[in-house]
Amino acid sequence: MTTGQPEPPTDADLEWCYDAVHGVSRTFSITIDRLEEPMARHICLGYLLCRVADTIEDAGHIPPETQTELLTEYDRVLDPDADRTVSEFMTDVEPWLPEERGDDWEVVAQTPRVLRTFESLADEPREIMREPVRELVDGMAMFTDRYATEGGLRLQTVEELEEYCWYAAGTVGTLITGLVARGTSRERADEMRENARSFALLLQLVNIAKDVEDDYHEENNVYLPAEWLAAENVDVEAVTDEAHHGGVTNVIKRVTGHAERYLDDAQRYLEVVPEHHGNRLSAWAIPYLLAVGTLRELRERPEDVVREGDVKVSRAEVFALLQQFEDGVSRSNLAELRKEMAEKPLHH
Numbered sequence: 001m002t003t004g005q006p007e008p009p010t011d012a013d014l015e016w017c018y019d020a021v022h023g024v025s026r027t028f029s030i031t032i033d034r035l036e037e038p039m040a041r042h043i044c045l046g047y048l049l050c051r052v053a054d055t056i057e058d059a060g061h062i063p064p065e066t067q068t069e070l071l072t073e074y075d076r077v078l079d080p081d082a083d084r085t086v087s088e089f090m091t092d093v094e095p096w097l098p099e100e101r102g103d104d105w106e107v108v109a110q111t112p113r114v115l116r117t118f119e120s121l122a123d124e125p126r127e128i129m130r131e132p133v134r135e136l137v138d139g140m141a142m143f144t145d146r147y148a149t150e151g152g153l154r155l156q157t158v159e160e161l162e163e164y165c166w167y168a169a170g171t172v173g174t175l176i177t178g179l180v181a182r183g184t185s186r187e188r189a190d191e192m193r194e195n196a197r198s199f200a201l202l203l204q205l206v207n208i209a210k211d212v213e214d215d216y217h218e219e220n221n222v223y224l225p226a227e228w229l230a231a232e233n234v235d236v237e238a239v240t241d242e243a244h245h246g247g248v249t250n251v252i253k254r255v256t257g258h259a260e261r262y263l264d265d266a267q268r269y270l271e272v273v274p275e276h277h278g279n280r281l282s283a284w285a286i287p288y289l290l291a292v293g294t295l296r297e298l299r300e301r302p303e304d305v306v307r308e309g310d311v312k313v314s315r316a317e318v319f320a321l322l323q324q325f326e327d328g329v330s331r332s333n334l335a336e337l338r339k340e341m342a343e344k345p346l347h348h
């Protein structure tokens, strides 16, 4: 890889990267605000590198074979042993930047800036991040290629759903764990590695259960396993049709139940994650507890995913949770807070 741009990044580049994350991700916006340096910048850059690939993968207006080519090319830009420059990647991606680009496409348009900021990070954290990011990019290329003739992803089985979640989120869990486990005891690092996948799958499955409408209409992707839809006599292409709301609701319940199986492992991860290199428990505990709250809403009103197109915890509850952490939440409070949020919304 070569960035094709000799100039070093400036403070303005890093500031831009922080602003960009706040524009594209609710989850990582909260997380990065809770972290301190240097972890904040590491997670910020690691996330943006992944987000470039994610935006290309979700682009309904790019033909699948082009998505695969762009993702493969992006991987080569990230590969230190390959000769692809970021300028070549930009030449190929620029025709696909939407005219009215939102924040996510702005990140793609600014890939050179993201990359040069990434390349300026200390060697050790940068190299810990590179492989998981490339695994995510390769996984996305594999999926766009696998469903090239369908025009969008159409996951078939629960095993394939888990495989997809691994690439989309499990790799991010590896990235985070690699950074936070540095310098900790073997036992702690092993415990984190054993539970990182569950943490990531939990968050990804919750997103999949609540975003069925948008995933289909905006990205032409169906992550609900076709085998589970078939058991409810729902054709994959009719996933958002009113006539099938009942059947799809049952599948959403199934995905919700599947996600809940990962809650204990993820809690275990939080119980051992060290607070060093700028890492903070709250940065990961908050998304975890928001997932607990979202699972509660999904269990109570799964039909709203297809009826209203949206199931999420209220802004008031998010605020109340953030406030709790401002006041201080210790590891020993986590289980209690989880129990409380699983039952009813948190109040200020």
Ligand SMILES: CC(C)=CCC/C(C)=C/CC/C(C)=C/COP(=O)(O)OP(=O)(O)O
Residues within 6 Å of the ligand: 024, 025, 026, 027, 028, 168, 169, 170, 172, 173, 174, 176, 177, 195, 196, 197, 199, 200, 203, 204, 207, 269, 284
């Ligand atoms: C070990 C460990 C800590 C694992 C967790 C890994 C992790 C945070 C994976 C990302 C999960 C996910 C679905 C983020 C959604 O954010 P998004 O960027 O799509 O945006 P949104 O929050 O706005 O939906």
